[in-house]
Amino acid sequence: MSAAKSxxxxxxxxxxxxxVSFDGFKAVDDLSFYLDPxxxxxxxxxxxxxxxxxxxxxxxxxxxxxxxxxxAGKELTRLKEHQIVHSGVGRKFQTPSVFEDLTVFENLxxxxxxxxxxxxxxxxxxxxxxxxxxxxxxxxIFLTEALNEPAALLxxxxxxxxxxxxxxxxxxxxLMLDEPVAGMSVAERKKTAELLRVITKDHTVLVIEHDMxxxxxxxxxxxxxxxxxxxxxxxxxxxxxxxxxxxVYLGH
Amino acid sequence: MKxxxxxxxxxxxxxxxxxxxxxxxxxxxxxxxxxxxxxxVGKYLTYAFVAIGxxxxxxxxxxxxxxxxxxxxxxxxxxxxxxxxxxSTPEAxxxxxxxxxxxxxxxxxxxxxxxxxxxxHSFSFTxxxxxxxxxxxxxxxxxxxxxRRVGGVYFAIITQAxxxxxxxxxxxxxxxxxxxxxxxxxxxxxxWDIRTDEARNILYFICVGMxxxxxxxxxxVQNRKLGRILVAMNAxxxxxxxxxxxxxxxxxxxxxxxxxxxxxxxxxxxxxxGFMSPSFIGIVASIEMVIFCALGGRLSILGAVYGALLVNAxxxxxxxxxxxxxxxxxxxxxxxxxxxxxxxxxxxxxxYVMPLENKVFKRNKSEAVPAVSTPAAGTxxxxxPMTETYSPEKS
Numbered sequence: 061m062s063a064a065k066s067x068x069x070x071x072x073x074x075x076x077x078x079x080v081s082f083d084g085f086k087a088v089d090d091l092s093f094y095l096d097p098x099x100x101x102x103x104x105x106x107x108x109x110x111x112x113x114x115x116x117x118x119x120x121x122x123x124x125x126x127x128x129x130x131x132a133g134k135e136l137t138r139l140k141e142h143q144i145v146h147s148g149v150g151r152k153f154q155t156p157s158v159f160e161d162l163t164v165f166e167n168l169x170x171x172x173x174x175x176x177x178x179x180x181x182x183x184x185x186x187x188x189x190x191x192x193x194x195x196x197x198x199x200x201i202f203l204t205e206a207l208n209e210p211a212a213l214l215x216x217x218x219x220x221x222x223x224x225x226x227x228x229x230x231x232x233x234x235l236m237l238d239e240p241v242a243g244m245s246v247a248e249r250k251k252t253a254e255l256l257r258v259i260t261k262d263h264t265v266l267v268i269e270h271d272m273x274x275x276x277x278x279x280x281x282x283x284x285x286x287x288x289x290x291x292x293x294x295x296x297x298x299x300x301x302x303x304x305x306x307x308v309y310l311g312h
Numbered sequence: 313m314k315x316x317x318x319x320x321x322x323x324x325x326x327x328x329x330x331x332x333x334x335x336x337x338x339x340x341x342x343x344x345x346x347x348x349x350x351x352x353v354g355k356y357l358t359y360a361f362v363a364i365g366x367x368x369x370x371x372x373x374x375x376x377x378x379x380x381x382x383x384x385x386x387x388x389x390x391x392x393x394x395x396x397x398x399x400s401t402p403e404a405x406x407x408x409x410x411x412x413x414x415x416x417x418x419x420x421x422x423x424x425x426x427x428x429x430x431x432x433h434s435f436s437f438t439x440x441x442x443x444x445x446x447x448x449x450x451x452x453x454x455x456x457x458x459x460r461r462v463g464g465v466y467f468a469i470i471t472q473a474x475x476x477x478x479x480x481x482x483x484x485x486x487x488x489x490x491x492x493x494x495x496x497x498x499x500x501x502x503x504w505d506i507r508t509d510e511a512r513n514i515l516y517f518i519c520v521g522m523x524x525x526x527x528x529x530x531x532x533v534q535n536r537k538l539g540r541i542l543v544a545m546n547a548x549x550x551x552x553x554x555x556x557x558x559x560x561x562x563x564x565x566x567x568x569x570x571x572x573x574x575x576x577x578x579x580x581x582x583x584x585x586g587f588m589s590p591s592f593i594g595i596v597a598s599i600e601m602v603i604f605c606a607l608g609g610r611l612s613i614l615g616a617v618y619g620a621l622l623v624n625a626x627x628x629x630x631x632x633x634x635x636x637x638x639x640x641x642x643x644x645x646x647x648x649x650x651x652x653x654x655x656x657x658x659x660x661x662x663x664y665v666m667p668l669e670n671k672v673f674k675r676n677k678s679e680a681v682p683a684v685s686t687p688a689a690g691t692x693x694x695x696x697p698m699t700e701t702y703s704p705e706k707s
Binding site: 166226 | 540548553
């Protein structure tokens with residue numbers, strides 16, 4: 061968990077020359093970018109720019125054709141998904157994917173980083189530590205009242221929060237969120253921004269988002285992707301005024 | 313202080329369900345049925361082992377296997393091999409050209425016992441093999457399929473193909489397996505004649521005992537975190553993977569568990585029926601097993617037992633009066649289950665009988681009734697106070 065320290069001020073995540081091609085189509089093409097510890101980076105870009113694919117590659121859902129992904133000095137491209145999770149990378153999907161048949165409590169409990177082997181899951185006990193961790197996270201994600209409810213009964217926004225909570229309880233070093241406020245009401249959006257601000261105090265966060273207002277609210281730096289490549293990178297004001305970005309993404 | 317947790321559990325609603333089943337199987341049926349019928353019930357119950365495994369594997373974890381007959385058969389054949397060797401003493405087979413080997417081997421011009429038959433002289437090896445052989449095969453299939461992420465329909469088809477392959481293999485290798493006739497004329501188990509009414513009665517009770525052991529094992533698994541992961545995996549496999557679980561390992565585990573149950577069922581089948589043949593393990597038999605599970609209720613291990621009992625009883629009843637109509641009745645039953653009550657008998661019980669029970673239980677105020685009843689909370693058999701339910705006061 062102290063990846064940053066052991067790395068002596070190095071990047072937490074270093075993506076270099078990352079390429080993936082699907083039947084010759086390069087969804088991500090020789091992409092490089094670097095994340096500092098505790099940084100909040102937002103990836104923006106038009107549809108089909110390869111944003112989600114980048115997250116897929118980092119978390120192991122898609123295997124890279126070439127290039128390297130170094131996380132806290134560890135090469136991720138050869139690891140399996142669950143091993144990548146254990147190295148400290150958490151991923152939230154675009155559509156909320158929570159366990160609808162289980163209660164909110166159970167959803168968080170299943171995500172608790174203990175008892176991940178078959179034997180471990182048989183021996184797993186719901187002790188005070190687990191309950192405390194679950195209650196803690198539930199508070200952060202505004203779901204304390206709903207702990208005993210089946211996740212199926214939650215609203216869309218609450219499901220998104222629950223999934224973020226399921227990541228938080230894993231205590232990852234890097235959180236990757238794919239459009240966390242998509243489909244949310246204005247009130248929910250505000251609460252989510254608040255939630256992200258809390259989270260970003262002690263996590264490195266990589267977010268894909270379209271809502272420029274929201275991006276401006278949370279981002280330390282912004283990476284603009286276009287056709288699988290980095291088009292521009294820098295502060296929100298820098299990319300906003302970049303003519304290339306205006307051309308392909310923001311519009312005149 | 314006076315009530316141990318076990319006593320409390322028996323007084324709980326879930327405990328009542330188990331007691332009711334125990335009463336039915338241990339007291340009621342043995343009292344009202346003649347030995348021949350009771351033996352048939354025992355035979356039906358051996359299928360319940362498979363159905364319980366299918367609840368775990370298919371109902372909970374979403375892995376549909378259309379080849380559970382394979383594991384049932386392997387368990388059954390292991391037991392049959394032991395019994396056959398015991399029946400084939402040199403004295404009993406003196407008229408054969410090679411005395412001391414099973415009769416069908418002699419008919420097929422074999423002159424010595426094949427190597428893989430040798431260990432089945434030992435009863436302890438046989439008991440191990442009854443579980444070990446099915447589990448080993450399930451493990452190999454599991455590794456091959458689940459680590460490559462073969463699932464859903466593809467997996468179902470492959471298991472079905474394995475059932476077909478095994479049947480063809482057994483029928484083809486007549487000299488080693490007894491071929492299409494199976495392994496017949498089994499007589500004694502360690503000198504104890506298993507063909508008498510008395511022996512069959514005792515075997516029936518052993519079968520019921522084993523069934524409860526398997527029920528408790530399944531119940532243990534489903535009430536642990538592992539059970540919740542199986543359910544979670546069924547709906548959101550990707551989320552489970554990205555919560556840090558090696559999904560393949562869990563699938564292999566539950567598939568092996570189902571195979572172990574099926575193997576035990578198969579061995580008891582051989583003991584109760586007195587022979588084992590390929591017809592009990594092929595494609596048709598395997599699909600019937602899925603129907604027992606579906607009718608009882610995919611998500612309920614107790615439902616699976618009732619499903620196996622009822623479908624088999626209906627099958628016997630039908631076949632005695634209208635043998636040619638049974639396949640149609642069975643087909644209709646399956647379609648009916650899928651269309652009208654997808655959660656089977658357990659689902660019907662939950663939606664129609666449980667509300668009545670709730671009223672009674674409330675009046676007795678013996679326990680709290682859950683406020684929210686989830687339609688598909690696959691973690692328990694209906695209501696189960698032994699399951700850990702979260703309450704804030706605990707902390």
